Amino acid sequence: MEDWVTIRNIRSKNPSIGTRTIAGMLGISRNTVKKALKDDIHQYNRGIRKINGNIKPFVDFIKESFIKKNLRASRILEDIRSKGYQGSTYAIYAYIRNELRPIKDDINRAYPSAFKSYSTDPGVQLQYDWAEYIVQIGKNAVKIYIHQSILGFSRYKFYDVSLSITQNDVFNALSESFNFFGGITDRIQVDNAKVFVNNAGRDIVWNKRFLHFCGFYGIHPTRSAPAHPWSKGKVEKPFDYLENHFIADNEFRSFEELQNRLKQFQTNVNLLLHHTTKQIPAATFKAKESEFINPLPIDKITGEIKRYGGFMEERRTATKDCLISYKANRYSIPHQFASKEVWVKIAYGATLNIYSNRGQLIASHKLSFKKGEIIIDKDHFKGYRNTDRVPISASILRLTARFESYANIDRFIGNVKSQKRIDPARHLYRIANLFEYYDDKDCLAAMEECFSLNLFSANIIKGFITKSSKPKTEQLNLFNIKLPKGDVKRNLLEYRL
Secondary structure, three states: OHHHHHHHHHHHHOOOOOHHHHHHHHOOOHHHHHHHHHOOOOOOOOOOOOOOOOOHHHHHHHHHHHHHOOOOHHHHHHHHHHOOOOOOHHHHHHHHHHHHHHHHHHHHHHOOOOOOOOOOOOOOEEEEEEEEEEEEEOOEEEEEEEEEEEEOOOOOEEEEEEOOOOHHHHHHHHHHHHHHHOOEOOEEEEOOOOOOEEEOOOOOEEOHHHHHHHHHHOOEEEEOOOOOHHHHHHHHOHHHHHHHHHHOOOEEOOHHHHHHHHHHHHHHHHOOOOOOOOOOHHHHHHHHHHHHOEOOOEOOOOOOEOOOOOOOOEEEEOOOOOEEEEOOEEEEOOHHHOOOEEEEEEEOOOEEEEEOOOOOEEEEEEOOOOOOOEEOOHHHHOOOOOOOOOOHHHHHHHHHHHOOOOOOHHHHHHHHHHHOOOOHHHHHHHHHHHHOOOOHHHHHHHHHHHHHHOOOOHHHHHHHHHHHOOOOOOOOOOOOOOOOOOOOOOOHHHHOO
C-alpha cells in the first residue's frame, strides 16, 4: 500500500520520470513500478516477501547492526559469515535494501539529523553498554571489550575492560561501576543483548540471572526498544570519543597497562565539559547527584559491602595444602580456608578471583595459560600453623626461593612429586628441612646425584648428603643424631639443688 502511494505520487509530481528511475529510488523492481502505475489501489498488492532461509538465523543481528549500529552492509556480511552464514552476498544486500532500508529511512525522516535528548533526575537512571575493539598488546593484536556505565543526570562515566564478554564479565563490570559511583540508581537502561533479555520482542522476557542480579542490588531494569537509538544515546555516543581518543593509534605493553591507562582516561573524561549539559560531570555528580544515589547492600554481620555472588557457579574444595585447582593449574588461598569449599570466577578474562561461601573475595591471581603450574601467594601462608603436616606448597616455596638460580629446581621438585605420588609432601618437607643444615653446593650435588640415579626421595638425599658432606658449623644436625637405645637412667641425687 505504501509503495503504491509513493510510486503514484512520484509520477504525478514528475510525469516524465521513467519507471527505471522510480524503481532505483525505492529499491524495488521495475515490474512492481509498472504494475503500480497500471493498476488501481484495489488491484495492487505487493505481498509479503519471504525471508531467505540462510538469513533467518541472523535476522535479529542484521537488524541491530544496520538500524541501531549504522554498520554498512559489507561489514554486516563479514560479521555474519564469521558466525556461520553460508548464503550469497546478493541475498544480504537485497534483504537490507528491501526490508531494513525503508525502516531506517522512516526513522531518519522522523528524526532528521538528531533527536531531542531527554534528561533524568539525579540518581534515577544508569545506562550501560559495551563495545568491541582490536588493540595491540605487546606483540599481539588482541580483541578486548570496553564496558561503559554512565549516570543519566550528571553524565559521570565509568569504564572497564575485559578479554571476554560473558555474562559474568558484564555483571562484574556493573558491580565495579556501582562501587565506583558509591551506590545504585533507581533504574538501569540496557539494550537487547542475550545477557539481559531472552526475547527482545514486544512482550519482553528478561534473562533470569539478570533479574536476580538487579534484585540483589535493588535496581529496576529497563531496556531500549529495537531501532530506538535515542533511548540509550547517553552511553552509546561517548564510545566515538573513546575510540578516537583512547583506542586509535594506541599500543599497550600489557593488559595491566591497558587497565591503568583506561582508568586515567576515565578520570580525564569526567573532568571535561560535557557538550550537552554544559557542565563538568565529576563536579555535577559530587554537587548534585551523589546524595541521591541509593546505598550499596551491606553485610549485617561483617558490616562490609556485599558483592553479587550469583554468578559464581564454579565450586572448588581447597586442599589441606591451601590450594585449589583450576584448568590444570593450582592456586593458593589463605590458610584459614584450607579444606573448605570456595567459589571461583574469571574476571576480565585474565584474573582468577576466589570467594568464600559468604561471597567474600579471599584471593586473586593472574590467570596462567600454561599447564601443571602452582601459583603461590606467600601472604596466604603467613601465620600458618599445622601440627599435622606442612602443606606441599610451603615446602616447594622454600626450595624454589633458596635455589632459584638452580636451573633444574622445578624439574627436581616435579620428579619427587611424580615418583612419590602417595605422599610427595612428606618427602619435600624432609628434603627442605635437611637442606637447612648444609651449604648450597652440597645440596646441589645431592640433587644432581638424584638425577644421575633417576631416583628422587628424601632417603636418597639423606644417604648421599650425610655421607659426602659435613653440616654447617655450629648448627645441630638433627638428622645425624643417634639416640641411645633402651632406657636411660639417671641418679636422682643429680637433681638436688
